[in-house]
Amino acid sequence: xxxxxxxxxxxxWVATTGVEAIVPGMVEYLEHDFxxxxxxxxMPRVASHTPLGCMELMPTADTELYGFKYVxxxxxxxxxxxxxxxxxxxxxxxxxxxxxxxxEMTLLTAIRTSSTSAMAAKALARKDSRVHGxxxxxxxxxxxxxxxxxxxxxxxxxxxxxxxDAIAKFVRNLRPLGFEITVAADAAEAAAAGDVVTxxxxxKRRNVILRDGDVRPGTHVNTIGGDxxxxxxxxxALLDRGPVFVEFPPQTRVEGEIQAKPADFPVTELWxxxxxxxxxxxxxxxxxIFDSVGFxxxxxxxxxxxxxxxxxTPYVTDIDLVAEPDDPKDLxxxxxxxxxxx
Amino acid sequence: xxxxxxxxxxxxWVATTGVEAIVPGMVEYLEHDFxxxxxxxxMPRVASHTPLGCMELMPTADTELYGFKYVxxxxxxxxxxxxxxxxxxxxxxxxxxxxxxxxEMTLLTAIRTSSTSAMAAKALARKDSRVHGxxxxxxxxxxxxxxxxxxxxxxxxxxxxxxxDAIAKFVRNLRPLGFEITVAADAAEAAAAGDVVTxxxxxKRRNVILRDGDVRPGTHVNTIGGDxxxxxxxxxALLDRGPVFVEFPPQTRVEGEIQAKPADFPVTELWxxxxxxxxxxxxxxxxxIFDSVGFxxxxxxxxxxxxxxxxxTPYVTDIDLVAEPDDPKDLxxxxxxxxxxx
Numbered sequence: 001x002x003x004x005x006x007x008x009x010x011x012x013w014v015a016t017t018g019v020e021a022i023v024p025g026m027v028e029y030l031e032h033d034f035x036x037x038x039x040x041x042x043m044p045r046v047a048s049h050t051p052l053g054c055m056e057l058m059p060t061a062d063t064e065l066y067g068f069k070y071v072x073x074x075x076x077x078x079x080x081x082x083x084x085x086x087x088x089x090x091x092x093x094x095x096x097x098x099x100x101x102x103x104e105m106t107l108l109t110a111i112r113t114s115s116t117s118a119m120a121a122k123a124l125a126r127k128d129s130r131v132h133g134x135x136x137x138x139x140x141x142x143x144x145x146x147x148x149x150x151x152x153x154x155x156x157x158x159x160x161x162x163x164x165d166a167i168a169k170f171v172r173n174l175r176p177l178g179f180e181i182t183v184a185a186d187a188a189e190a191a192a193a194g195d196v197v198t199x200x201x202x203x204k205r206r207n208v209i210l211r212d213g214d215v216r217p218g219t220h221v222n223t224i225g226g227d228x229x230x231x232x233x234x235x236x237a238l239l240d241r242g243p244v245f246v247e248f249p250p251q252t253r254v255e256g257e258i259q260a261k262p263a264d265f266p267v268t269e270l271w272x273x274x275x276x277x278x279x280x281x282x283x284x285x286x287x288x289i290f291d292s293v294g295f296x297x298x299x300x301x302x303x304x305x306x307x308x309x310x311x312x313t314p315y316v317t318d319i320d321l322v323a324e325p326d327d328p329k330d331l332x333x334x335x336x337x338x339x340x341x342x
Numbered sequence: 343x344x345x346x347x348x349x350x351x352x353x354x355w356v357a358t359t360g361v362e363a364i365v366p367g368m369v370e371y372l373e374h375d376f377x378x379x380x381x382x383x384x385m386p387r388v389a390s391h392t393p394l395g396c397m398e399l400m401p402t403a404d405t406e407l408y409g410f411k412y413v414x415x416x417x418x419x420x421x422x423x424x425x426x427x428x429x430x431x432x433x434x435x436x437x438x439x440x441x442x443x444x445x446e447m448t449l450l451t452a453i454r455t456s457s458t459s460a461m462a463a464k465a466l467a468r469k470d471s472r473v474h475g476x477x478x479x480x481x482x483x484x485x486x487x488x489x490x491x492x493x494x495x496x497x498x499x500x501x502x503x504x505x506x507d508a509i510a511k512f513v514r515n516l517r518p519l520g521f522e523i524t525v526a527a528d529a530a531e532a533a534a535a536g537d538v539v540t541x542x543x544x545x546k547r548r549n550v551i552l553r554d555g556d557v558r559p560g561t562h563v564n565t566i567g568g569d570x571x572x573x574x575x576x577x578x579a580l581l582d583r584g585p586v587f588v589e590f591p592p593q594t595r596v597e598g599e600i601q602a603k604p605a606d607f608p609v610t611e612l613w614x615x616x617x618x619x620x621x622x623x624x625x626x627x628x629x630x631i632f633d634s635v636g637f638x639x640x641x642x643x644x645x646x647x648x649x650x651x652x653x654x655t656p657y658v659t660d661i662d663l664v665a666e667p668d669d670p671k672d673l674x675x676x677x678x679x680x681x682x683x684x
Contacts, residue, residue, distance in 0.1 A: 006662030007676075015677040041390050048383050048403045050436050055408045057399050061390045066397045068412070070432065072439020078670040082438045088663050090412065094392050096424045097414020106665040110673055142674035166671060173674050319661070320348030321430050323448040328420040329508060331452055332484035332515050334349075335357040 004319035005103040005310055013306075013315040014107060019114075019143060020150040022309070026115040027122070027151060029305040033297050034119070037271035039063065040297055042248060052076060054228075060296035066092040067300040069105055073228065075202060084139070084202060085109070091303050099321050101307045105299065110140055112302035113294060114147035117198065117222045120290040122151050123273050124245060124280045125196050125220035130156060133194020135187045135209050135233075136201040136225060137161035137170035144198050144224070145174055158193035160184040161201075188214040199233040200224040212237040217285045226257045227293040234289075236260040242287030245270045245280070247295040256291040267291070346661035347445040347652055355657040356449060361456075361485060362492040364651070368457040369464070369493060371647040375639050376461070379613035381405065382639055384590060394418060396570075402638035408434045409642040411447055415570065417544060426481065426544060427451070433645050441663050443649045447641065452482055454644035455636060456489035459540065459564045462632040464493050465615050466587060466622045467538050467562035472498060475536020477529045477551050477575075478543035478567060479503035479512035486540050486566070487516055500535035502526040503543075530556040541575040542566040554579040559627045568599045569635040576631075578602040584629030587612045587622070589637040598633040609633070 005013070014022065033040075041061040048055045053074030060067060071087035078084055087105035092098060121129075132154040134141060138161070148154040157179055161167045171181055184190040191197050191214040199209050202225060212235045215221060221242075226232040234257045246252040246267045258265050270290065273280040281288050310316040325334045347355070356364065375382075383403040390397045395416030402409060413429035420426055429447035434440060463471075474496040476483060480503070490496040499521055503509045513523055526532040533539050533556040541551050544567060554577045557563060563584075568574040576599045588594040588609045600607050612632065615622040623630050652658040667676045 004661075007665045008662055011665075011676045011678075019677075043388055043390065046385055046388050046399065046401055048385065048401060048408055050403070050405070052437055053439050055401075055403070055434055055436070055439050057388065057401055057410060059388055059390060059397075059399055061392070061397070063392070066390055068399060070410070070434075070441070072434065074437075074439045077438050080438070081670065082440065083665060083667070083670045083673070086440055086664050088441065092397055092412075092414065094397070095394055095416075096419050096422070097395055097397050097416045098424065098428055099412070099430065104663055104665065107673065107676065138671050139673040169669070169672050169675075173672070319346075320350055321446055322428050323349045323353075323425060323446065325425070327511070328423065328425045329480050330511050330515070331425070331449065331481040333511075334353045334449065335361075336353075 001318035002099045002321045003101045003307065003316045005306060005316050007104040007106065009315040009317070010104050010107045013310060014111070019111065019146040022111060023115050023118060023147045023150040025309065026111060026302060026305045027119045029301040030115055030119050030298060031274055033301040034271040034274040037297065044251065045296065058296040058299060060300050061094060064094055065300070065304070066094050067303050069296065069299040071105070071109065089299055089303050091307065101303060102319055102321070103303060103306055108302050108306055109299070110143045112298050113140060113224065114143035116298050117144055117224065117290065117292060118147040118151035119274065120245065120270055120292070121148060121196050121220055121222055124288040124290060125152060126218055126281070126284055129154060129195035129220065131193055131195050132157045133190040133197040134159040135190050135199045137166040138200065138202055140200045140224060141170055142173050144200060145179065148196060152196065154196060156180045158182045158184050158190045160187050160190040191215050194219060196220045196222060198222040198224065201233060207232045208235050209233040210238060211235045212241065215287055217287060219287050221287065221289045222292065223257055223289065224292050226291070228255050229259060232257050232260055239289065242289055243268055244289045244291050245273065246291050247293060251295065252291055252293050255293040258291055343660035344441045344663045345443045345649065345658045347648060347658050349446040349448065351657040351659070352446050352449045355652060356453070361453065361488040364453060365457050365460060365489045365492040367651065368453060368644060368647045369461045371643040372457055372461050372640060373616055375643040376613040376616040379639065386593065387638065400638040400641060402642050403436060406436055407642070407646070408436050409645050411638065411641040413447070413451065431641055431645050433649065443645060444661055444663070445645060445648055450644050450648055451641070452485040454640050455482060455566065456485035458640050459486055459566065459632065459634060460489040460493035461616065462587065462612055462634070463490060463538050463562055463564055466630040466632060467494060468560055468623070468626055471496060471537035471562065473535055473537050474499045475532040475539040476501040477532050477541045479508040480542065480544055482542045482566060483512055484515050486542060487521065490538060494538065496538060498522045500524045500526050500532045502529050502532040533557050536561060538562045538564060540564040540566065543575060549574045550577050551575040552580060553577045554583065557629055559629060561629050563629065563631045564634065565599055565631065566634050568633070570597050571601060574599050574602055581631065584631055585610055586631045586633050587615065588633050589635060593637065594633055594635050597635040600633055
C-alpha cells in the first residue's frame with residue numbers, strides 16, 4: 001500500500017506540530033538535497049497553458065526515489081471562490097517504480113516555499129538581521145513570516161499590501177503568535193524597514209513592486225512572486241546592485257526576475273552556496289537577492305520530510321494505488337472468475 | 343472533493359461489469375477523442391530512465407479537462423515478485439486547475455490498450471476476420487483477446503509464448519469464457535493462423551518476434567510490445583509490406599516499430615482513419631500494421647470513461663486532495679488557531 005496524507009490530515013499535522021517547529025526540520029532536508037544537487041535527474045517542468053491558468057507537472061529523481069508534483073496556477077481563482085494554487089505530489093521507489101507515498105501539497109508547498117526562503121536567508125542575510133519587511137500579505141505571507149522567525153529569529157515585521165483586507169487577515173493570524181507588526185504606508189516603507197525583505201505578490205499587472213531606491217545596502221531580498229513568464233516584482237535596476245542567487249538557472253531565466261535581463265546575466269546557483277563551494281554574502285553592505293521560482297527538488301525534499309515526519313502517526317493512511325496480483329504476469333487473475341459467455 | 347477509484351474498486355468494477363461489456367463503451371470514448379485529436383494539447387511524455395526501469399508522466403488536455411498518467415516500466419520486476427507496470431492517473435478541471443478524479447490505472451491501462459487495439463482493428467482489419475493469432479501470453483494478453491472478441495467477434499485464438507506457464511495461465515483464464523484456443527508450436531504458426539495478429543511480448547532481447555514471411559496477405563498486425571527505444575517485435579522488412587498506422591508520429595518514431603526505419607518512413611495517423619479523413623485498409627490482400635506505443639489521449643479517454651461509468655456507484659470514493667479554506671487568500675486560516683509563543 002501507498003501512504004497518503006490528505007488535506008485535513010496535513011492541516012491537523014501542521015496545526016498540532018506548528019509551522020515554526022516544522023520549518024527547521026524541512027530546512028535540514030532541503031539543505032541535504034541542495035548539497036547533493038548534482039545527483040538529481042533534473043527535468044524541466046511540463047506545463048499546459050490555458051486562457052485561465054496553467055497546470056504543471058514537476059518531476060525529479062535521485063538514485064532511490066522519484067518524485068513529482070502536480071500544481072496549477074489560476075490567478076482568477078480567488079475571485080471565483082477557489083484557491084489560486086492546488087497541488088499534490090508523490091514519491092515512488094526507483095528500484096521498482098511503485099508509488100510509496102502521496103500527499104496533498106497545497107499546504108506542504110506553502111511550507112516548502114517559506115522553508116526554502118528561510119534556508120536562503122540563513123545563508124545570505126546579515127547575521128544581525130532583525131526586521132522582516134514584507135510586501136504582499138496573501139496566502140504565502142504567514143508562512144514566510146513564521147519560517148523567517150523560526151530560522152533567523154525575525155520577530156519584527158513591517159508589512160504592506162495593496163489590499164487592506166489582506167493586511168487585516170495577516171495581522172489577525174500573526175499578532176496572536178507574538179509578532180511585532182507594523183503596517184507600512186506603501187511598499188517602499190516596508191522595504192526600507194527590512195533587513196530581510198520578502199516580496200510575495202500575486203498580481204501580474206504590477207511588475208515593479210520594489211524600486212531600485214527602496215532597498216537599503218545590506219538588505220537580503222527574497223523575491224517569491226516573480227515566478228512565471230511575464231510576471232516580475234523587482235525594478236530590473238535593483239538586480240544590478242547585488243549578487244543574484246537562483247535555484248536552477250535554465251528555469252529561472254524563463255520564469256524569474258532575471259527574465260528581464262540578458263541570457264548571460266550573472267547568477268549564482270544557491271546549492272553551491274549551501275554546499276560551501278562558493279561564498280554567499282561577502283560584506284555587510286551588500287544587497288543579496290534570492291530570485292526564487294520554486295524547483296522540483298524542493299518538493300522532493302518536502303515530500304521526503306513529510307513522509308518521515310508522519311510515519312506511524314494517524315496523519316498518514318493507506319491509498320489503494322498499487323495492483324498486487326498473486327502472479328505478476330497474471331493481471332487478469334486480479335479480476336477473479338468471470339462468468340462464461342452464453 | 344476529488345473522486346477516487348482504487349485498485350480493489352477498479353477490479354470489482356471490471357469483474358462485475360465484465361471486460362467485454364466495458365470495451366465497447368471505452369472504444370466509443372476513444373473514437374470520440376481520436377476524432378477531435380487536433381483539439382488536444384499534445385505534450386511529449388517526460389521520462390526518468392534508471393538502470394532498472396523508467397518512470398514516466400504522460401499529460402494531455404483539451405479545453406475542459408487536463409489529464410495525466412504516472413506509469414513505470416521495470417522489466418525485471420516480475421522476477422522479484424512485482425508487476426512490470428504500475429500506473430495511476432488524474433483528471434483536473436481546466437477552468438480552475440482542481441483535481442476532480444483520480445484512479446489506479448494498472449488495470450485501466452490494460453483495458454485502454456486493448457480497447458485501442460480493438461478500435462484500430464475495427465477500422466483496419468478485414469471484415470471477415472475470424473481468428474486471432476497471438477504472440478505473447480503475458481499480463482496484457484487476456485485483455486487483448488477479450489477486446490478483439492467484444493468488438494470484432496474473434497472467438498478463435500491461436501496463441502504462442504516462449505513461457506509454457508504463461509500459455510497455461512492464458513488458457514486457464516480464457517477457456518472458461520468460451521474461447522476456442524489452440525496452442526501454436528511457435529510464433530510463426532500463431533501468426534500464419536491469424537486474420538488479426540497481436541504481438542504483445544515483454545522481452546527486450548528478442549526483437550524479431552514476427553519475421554516478414556510469417557504474416558499472410560490480408561492480415562491486420564497489432565503490435566503492442568515494441569514501445570520503447572531499443573525494443574521492437576517485427577522484422578523491419580514486414581513494415582514495408584503494408585501501410586503502417588501510428589498514434590503520434592513524433593513519439594512512435596522514437597518508441598515504436600518504425601524506430602528501425604528512416605525518419606521519413608511513411609506512416610498514417612490513426613486518428614485520421616477514425617475520423618474518416620483518410621482510408622484505412624484499401625484491399626483484402628493488404629497487410630495493415632498498427633504500430634501501437636500508447637499515447638496520453640488514450641489514457642485521457644479511459645479516465646473520462648471510468649469517471650462517467652462509476653459516477654454514483656460504490657466503486658468511487660472521495661480523496662481529500664483539495665484544500666478549501668473559507669477565504670482562498672487565507673490558506674493559513676486552514677490551520678485554525680495556533681498557540682502564541684511564550
